[in-house]
Amino acid sequence: MAPPPDRTLWMRQGERRPLYRALGIRPDDIGEGYAQFIVEPTDASADGRGSVLSFAATTAADQCILDATVTTLDREREETNGTAEMNLTYLETPSGVLTVRGEVAGRGRNLSIVDLTVRNGSGVVIAFGRGSYAVRQLDGGRS
Amino acid sequence: MTLDLADPAELPLRALLEAFATTVAPIEGGVRLVMERTDVTVGGVRNGINGGVLGAFVELAGHLALRAVLEDGVHIERTQEVGLSFLSAARSQTVAEARVLRVGGRLAVAEVEVRDGESGTLNAAGRVTCVLARPPREEAS
Numbered sequence: 001m002a003p004p005p006d007r008t009l010w011m012r013q014g015e016r017r018p019l020y021r022a023l024g025i026r027p028d029d030i031g032e033g034y035a036q037f038i039v040e041p042t043d044a045s046a047d048g049r050g051s052v053l054s055f056a057a058t059t060a061a062d063q064c065i066l067d068a069t070v071t072t073l074d075r076e077r078e079e080t081n082g083t084a085e086m087n088l089t090y091l092e093t094p095s096g097v098l099t100v101r102g103e104v105a106g107r108g109r110n111l112s113i114v115d116l117t118v119r120n121g122s123g124v125v126i127a128f129g130r131g132s133y134a135v136r137q138l139d140g141g142r143s
Numbered sequence: 144m145t146l147d148l149a150d151p152a153e154l155p156l157r158a159l160l161e162a163f164a165t166t167v168a169p170i171e172g173g174v175r176l177v178m179e180r181t182d183v184t185v186g187g188v189r190n191g192i193n194g195g196v197l198g199a200f201v202e203l204a205g206h207l208a209l210r211a212v213l214e215d216g217v218h219i220e221r222t223q224e225v226g227l228s229f230l231s232a233a234r235s236q237t238v239a240e241a242r243v244l245r246v247g248g249r250l251a252v253a254e255v256e257v258r259d260g261e262s263g264t265l266n267a268a269g270r271v272t273c274v275l276a277r278p279p280r281e282e283a284s
Contacts, residue, residue: 018183019193022162043158052156054222055202059195066194082187083194087226094221 005030005071023056025063028099035067039098053094057127061088061116064102065131069112072104073135081134088116088129096121102131110135159203163196173208173242173253176200177260180235192233197257197267200239201227205253205271208241213251213275220276223250227269236260241271251275 007030014020014027014037024042029035037060041053065083073079099119106113111132118127160167164179178184178192178200186193202225209219241255250272257267 017186018181019186019196022183023199052159052203052206054225055159055199058198058202058225059193062193062195062198080188082191082232083229085226085228086194086198087224088222089224090222 005067007031010067019059023059025056025060030067030071032071033068033104034102035064035071036099036101037063039100041096053098054088054090054127057094057098057100057118058086058088060098060100061102061118061129061131062086064100064116065112065114065133068102068104068114069107069133069135072107072112077138079136079138081136084111084132084134086116086129086131088118088127090118090127092120092124092126094118094120094126098126099123105130107135109137156203156207159199163200163203165200165203167207169211170240170242173240174204174211176204176207176239176241178237178239180237184237188232190234192237192266194229197229197233197237198225198227198269200237201225201241201255201257201267201269202271204239204241204255204257205269206273208243208253208255209246209251209271209273212243212246216278218276219251220274222271223274224272225269227255227267229267230265233257233259233266237266244270246275248277249275 011027024040026038028038039056102114105115114131116129164181168175184196238260239257241253244252252272255269
């Protein structure tokens, strides 16, 4: 298991990313087996004719899948290899400030399964889903 | 297509298209989006296009394909479901083609394929389901 990530460093790195700034995504919390982001409306995601805030939530969800998986890596033997699959189902129209969280539900040698939730400003779950992330064994899986 | 990017109501879409350096063109049964590689869109594994960007790109393409065929007065209320499989790393200019599968009374579905703009390699495939808002029906007199 990887040592717990430095939350302060993780947040500082995230705040500098152009993608996050464009979509109003802000790193919020990370720990062993989970990662959480805040999504705030911006010009690129604010409500117009119907909601497009979900686009930013989709981006944050993928980042949750990656970052939550990274906290479970054995850095000497494993590396990230990309998101394999993701789905999100919405129960309500997203609006206002959202919290997107991913929690590792299971880890195999080559895949990490991550449960996703999106909550509104009142803490109500407005979307849920699941993602899988590919992990590469540095020894080629021979050991 | 019916998308009018000069319409203030479309500002969020216009801003998103600009943020992703993306252009839109109609195709048979849907739309084609071309996204350039920029410092906003990179950040994936081994310096590829960020997976979250591809996810939003798929969702955006699905919305635009559906918008292009909706009757006057009908608009997309929100995404109901978005699902995608990442098949290979996207590295450069990325092209999404979205086609409408069905427009029903309350839900509409589009499928999206994302390919490398140069090699044509399939990078991702997805499906987007949206909830539609329709104007209230007039009472029969």
